[in-house]
Amino acid sequence: MEFNLQTKPKAPVVTPETIYDVLIVGGGPAGLNAALYAKRKGLSVGILAERLGGQVLDTSSVENYLGFPSETGEGLMKKFQAHVEELKVPVKEHLQITGIETGRIKKIHTNIGEVFQAKAVILATGSKPRMLNVPGEKEFLGRGVAYCAICDGPLFAGMDVIVAGGGNSAVEAAIDLAKIANHVALVHRSQFRADQILVDQLRKKENVSIHLNTQIQSVEGEGLVSHINALDKESEEVVKIPGNGLFVEIGYLPNSGVFEDLVKQNGRGEIGVNARCETSQAGIFAAGDVTDMPYKQIVISAGEGAKAALTANEYINTLKEEE
């Protein structure tokens, strides 16, 4: 039996009374690394987060973070957190941002009613799973349609499941599910985007079928999912793929809705940043999956977080010179 103990940060909490140099919104790799860099620069810094660790916690294994050949998502995040904790960065968890007021002192409004204040803000709110947007998907949410393989996989032990997607997340989910499910069908609208090393692992699994160039059209069933209908683009025929579970792993959407009027975003809702992680709003920086930087990877988000903190540091220094 395993115990995934999550100890609360020992650092003090972020308080509404304090005006921080930098407040970081988000507790994933970008947010945590931004905190590390900002703190080391001597800034007063705090983290506001729904949950420390972010999306990486949903990843069963991480094998592409330099220095950590094989680590669980949770294990890696615990190491990140412990590192930041050593520097006693205050944290406030279990809250959601409802809006940010700009000005010399930025005011961060939250769903818990408290308003936090900082001279600079780093947005590192990450992303959430993208939906297929096909008929049946919403209706069967929690009735077969799932977005977290490590959470919901065990509920499909011995059953047939379908994984939608062709990137690393999808292939990893299919590999994990193959261990517990009777059969896994991986369905993807084009060719694999996943790392070759993962695709090779998947192809070795005996209870996995791979359907590339196949577009999911609808999720079907009565009460619970029983199959999907998909268009085989080569034969141009609609095929019926049976499965009680459909795990959607087709990428991510940025958690940027609440910042719509605050900073410029691209058509996908990603916050526009330049090479220095500056947004369209002075004193507001952004890093990680919520931004328009290409390639959503843990190592890239962490790096972007560092950049955002260093730029925020320069911004704070300029403010101090003006004073």
Next chain:
Amino acid sequence: MTFLNEEIKKQLEEVFEPMKKEVIVALFATKEMCETCEDTKSFMAEMSGINEKIKLEVYDLKDDAELAETLQVKRAPAIVLLGEGRKDYGIQFNGLPGGHEINSFISGLLEVSGSGEKLPEVFAERVAKIDKPIDIKVFVTLGCPHCPGAVSKAHKLALENLNVRAEMIEAQTFSELSDQYNVSGVPKIVINGTEELVGDQPLEMFLDAIERL
């Protein structure tokens, strides 16, 4: 069988440090067909050995049927956390709270012992206004990192308002109940058998659902 290694034990000692009052861990087991009852007993014995404020009491679902009924325990293994003066807040765990769920169990112990975090004012008023019986079931799996958050929020509501009862249900141990509620994604939150939420929803979503009833 021991569950907790020295490292986790040491961490737990620190985690339980802020406990203010005694908490009774009333564990209900059964002799019939229970795969995880013995494990749950051993695990709880280890937990209660870590801090003297955690008092373990082991009951049998059949032999102690009267108490089970009073505490509204219907399954085994089930754990009820009782506060000072054996006060029942309606905080229950059905199934072994291992894996990620150790976190909701810890937070339950701290809350019932009186060392929990204060509910933000925006919610406190709405919670105080709940005036009808509310039963919240939170279905979880032990490998789910979002689940303890949902369980703790439900438990917090139960702690703050005695009209609210909240139980964690480990979906694989109680698969029949999970099937009854069509659980195929966790956390799945079912309120009074009708309102359903999927995912670790913010507290206002719980309150919205309760207010819709």
